[in-house]
Amino acid sequence: xxxxxxxxxxxxxxxxxxxxxxxxxxxxxxxxxxxxxxxxxxxxxxxxxxxxxxxxxxxxxxxxxxxxxxxxxxxxxxxxxxxxxxxxxxxxxxxxxxxxxxxxxxxxxxxxxxxxxxxxxxxxxxxxxxxxxxxxxxxxxxxxxxxxxxxxxxxxxxxxxxxxxxxxxxxxxxxxxxxxxxxxxxxxxxxxxxxxxxxxxxxxxxxxxxxxxxxxxxxx
DNA sequence: AATAGATCCAACCGCCGACTT
DNA sequence: AAAGTCGGCGGTTGGATCTAT
Numbered sequence: 001x002x003x004x005x006x007x008x009x010x011x012x013x014x015x016x017x018x019x020x021x022x023x024x025x026x027x028x029x030x031x032x033x034x035x036x037x038x039x040x041x042x043x044x045x046x047x048x049x050x051x052x053x054x055x056x057x058x059x060x061x062x063x064x065x066x067x068x069x070x071x072x073x074x075x076x077x078x079x080x081x082x083x084x085x086x087x088x089x090x091x092x093x094x095x096x097x098x099x100x101x102x103x104x105x106x107x108x109x110x111x112x113x114x115x116x117x118x119x120x121x122x123x124x125x126x127x128x129x130x131x132x133x134x135x136x137x138x139x140x141x142x143x144x145x146x147x148x149x150x151x152x153x154x155x156x157x158x159x160x161x162x163x164x165x166x167x168x169x170x171x172x173x174x175x176x177x178x179x180x181x182x183x184x185x186x187x188x189x190x191x192x193x194x195x196x197x198x199x200x201x202x203x204x205x206x207x208x209x210x211x212x213x214x215x216x217x218x219x220x
Numbered sequence: 221a222a223t224a225g226a227t228c229c230a231a232c233c234g235c236c237g238a239c240t241t
Numbered sequence: 242a243a244a245g246t247c248g249g250c251g252g253t254t255g256g257a258t259c260t261a262t
Contacts, residue, residue, distance in 0.1 A: 051248085
């Protein structure tokens, strides 16, 4: 089905946000809360599309954002979660207080990928590069070793084929010899009275614990 | 000091699922 | 049931900044 554009592109600003725009957006959300993004720009006096406002708020202006360098614990947690969830950045972000999906995605692409490669680990499969290379060079007859098969059930797409929509839990994959029995809990709700564990606690818990997921998989 | 290449990251784009009409 | 709207997501891009030569 067709879709109308999310906004009148001809009458919206694009590119970097100015301080004034930021202030308007923050002031509006403080006064009215996060609501209808489509109508927000007009109501807040911004010449931006609603999507752009939402992104700016979520990725940059939200007061609970942590900003700053990622810790070793966060690194490890991201790697572990990526191993299970693949590129489900929003779900990964949901388990890292103060971090956004965009931030984690960028961090993954710029730092962690390289870090894993330096360790000889394929950032896509979380398997040793030698294994991955060998599998690519000489695909075995085992379906799980076939690149195509892996791609259909790799962390990249685990949300699709490894995700059990019946109970919303993720079965424990055994990537790179690591045995993680994880199911993912719903994304954290910052103002929640029962805050989630810190990244450090998470990392510790993750190694052995089961976390439950209720977040529906978006795309498959 | 100049500049070419590499890196980083904020923002945009297009698609999808959920919800409404 | 079909069409339309909206919020949200992941992938990608482009410009700013950093580093090496």
